[in-house]
Amino acid sequence: MYLLTLKERQDDGAYAVLNRYGEKVLFMFEEEDDAERYAMMLDENEQRKLDVIEIDDALAIRTCKMYNYKYAVITPNDIVIPPPKDDNISKN
Secondary structure (H helix, E strand, O other), X not given: OEEEEEOOOHHHOEEEEEOOOOOXXXXXXXXXXXHHHHXXXXXXXXXXXXXXXXXXXXXXXXXXXXXXXXXXXXXXXXXXXXXXXXXXXXXX
């Protein structure tokens, strides 16, 4: 599985979006190509420069559950687009 981190600051957290309830949701992508594509869309919107890193999916999900973080597993069948430029974007 893959997630997005701030470019050159991978230890500072992972990319997350705010859902309609104002809660942070960590995006974890099953496919590297999908994560790269999403990062490029964010880059085009000049929101943030992000890197794609591979993670252990079981460990990531277990960590999210342990700390009560919301997360979404993005499959190849899902379509996700970045939030509008002026929406809040967060890092976990």
